[in-house]
Amino acid sequence: MAFPVRIPGCDVVEPPQPGQLFSVVTYEAPVYDNPSYPWFSGPKAAAMTKALRAALPGGVEIAFAPVDRSLVFQPIHGDPTTDETFGGWTDARATLLRGDRSGSLSVNVRESRTPIPPCVAGDLDERRRLPDDTIVDTHDTWYETNGVRTLSRSATAYLPDGSVAHAYATDDASDGSGYTGTVPLTIDDLVAVVTVPGLRVTAPVPPGTPSPPESCNIWAESSPSIDQAQARRWDAVLAQIPLDGLTLDPPLGALLPASTGGACQAVRVTTPGRRSRLSVSVSIEQPLPQELSSNDGATSRRLPDGTVVERHESRSTVIEPSPSTQTTRTVTVTRPSRTQIQVTSGDGPEPLPFELLEAIASNPGLEVSR
CATH class of the missing domain: 3.40.1000 (Protein Transport Mog1p; Chain A)
Incomplete structure (x- = not known):
């Protein structure tokens, strides 16, 4: 570019600088x-x-x-x-x-x-x-x-x-x-x-401001994308599901696309004594399991209409802030229509019971609207 040059609002203009490239790589969660x-x-x-x-x-x-x-x-x-x-x-x-x-x-x-x-x-x-x-x-x-x-x-x-x-x-x-x-x-x-x-960095935070929504993923086969209208219909269903007096931050009912397709939401359970992470994902065109399993930490069963319900429990050791063992429970419901709902609870001292997770995943409203 031509130099010298005048820039409105600047008393002194310095000459152009050579471009620089840099990258930042982070590994921490x-x-x-x-x-x-x-x-x-x-x-x-x-x-x-x-x-x-x-x-x-x-x-x-x-x-x-x-x-x-x-x-x-x-x-x-x-x-x-x-x-x-x-x-x-x-x-x-x-x-x-x-x-x-x-x-x-x-x-x-x-x-x-x-x-x-x-x-x-x-x-x-x-x-x-x-x-x-x-x-x-x-x-x-x-x-x-x-x-x-x-x-x-x-x-x-x-x-x-x-x-x-x-x-x-x-x-x-x-x-x-x-x-x-x-x-x-x-x-x-x-x-x-x-x-x-x-x-601004110094702007006060209004009392009672919730945490922002968390990122979430779908641990399933790649799913076709879900449009916003369908996600909003599912939101209305999730918002009405009884949750046994649990307090969620934020409430269920704000699905967003996942990077692999489908839609999901992750929230925090803030009820004293039951603090944990709860995630819900919905994906479509998923394969219906053909064989049922019953092994260490995992069971599955087929309902009369052909729906397959899978339960899985796993444990992991967390080092920080202090060594502890955490349990994660997951219920996956795959319907004959190939719609799959997965509900997971973990990241806390005690995950939510399988019965509650299955009640969410089995809600008939979580189906593709035609």
């Missing part, structure tokens, strides 16, 4: 309560998620996708002593739909103790200075790879409390539908997103 980041937690992530979604302009929808692609802020990995340059952020991403336009949005937030960076040619188009001393850098650009052009827009806010919020939108829908030629959010939309008060 994702958890919200990372002691290295005391400002962040599960409820904080949920409050930020709510604020972010409320900041989207009218007429914008979040595409039906797994939790980690549904604009839900994810755990922070690593430690500040090693991630000072490239880590230490929580991010949320999704495919957005706006009329006939679609594209991706990624938002990340971190706490920073470093000075606001200088204006660098090629990195921004404008630096805005807001009345509360917030500084927002914006950039509207494109890049091309193998002849395919991607349009992108971004806004980065440096907030007075030390928060840095970055929003990046492109015309790449990231859900397999390809490049649409239009970015679903304007620069002003992105500025509104990164400056919403609820994203």
Whole structure:
């Protein structure tokens, strides 16, 4: 690009810098309560998620996708002593739909103790200075790879409390539908997103804020995808199933797609003395078991209508925070229609009883609507 160049809002513009590539690989299990980041937690992530979604302009929808692609802020990995340059952020991403336009949005937030960076040619188009001393850098650009052009827009806010919020939108829908030629959010939309008060590191978390939804998977053969309308019908069924006085966070009835197809939801059982993790998954076009089993930890039986009910119990040793043995129970119901419902309870001192898991999995409403 030509240099020198003037950038609105910048008193001094530094020359362009050579591009850099880097990658980050993490191996630890994702958890919200990372002691290295005391400002962040599960409820904080949920409050930020709510604020972010409320900041989207009218007429914008979040595409039906797994939790980690549904604009839900994810755990922070690593430690500040090693991630000072490239880590230490929580991010949320999704495919957005706006009329006939679609594209991706990624938002990340971190706490920073470093000075606001200088204006660098090629990195921004404008630096805005807001009345509360917030500084927002914006950039509207494109890049091309193998002849395919991607349009992108971004806004980065440096907030007075030390928060840095970055929003990046492109015309790449990231859900397999390809490049649409239009970015679903304007620069002003992105500025509104990164400056919403609820994203700030110091923003208080309202009392009673639940934890964000957990990611889930389906341990079955690959399943065709489930559309949102079908998932919502199943949600209504799950929300009405009696649960023996259990308290769930959040309640059942919010299925999302799984990465292998089908739909699933994972929730926490918060009832004192029964704390555990409960997951429900529904997949279709699954093979109906032909042989029944009765071996160590697993049994199965066939009902008069041909439905096969399988029960499985396993134990594992957990080292942290202190050595303990955890039991996991799973009930899998496969119907002649090849719809399969799997309900699992574990990750706690005592899983829920098989009878309750089977009552959920056997509900006749969890069938494909024709």
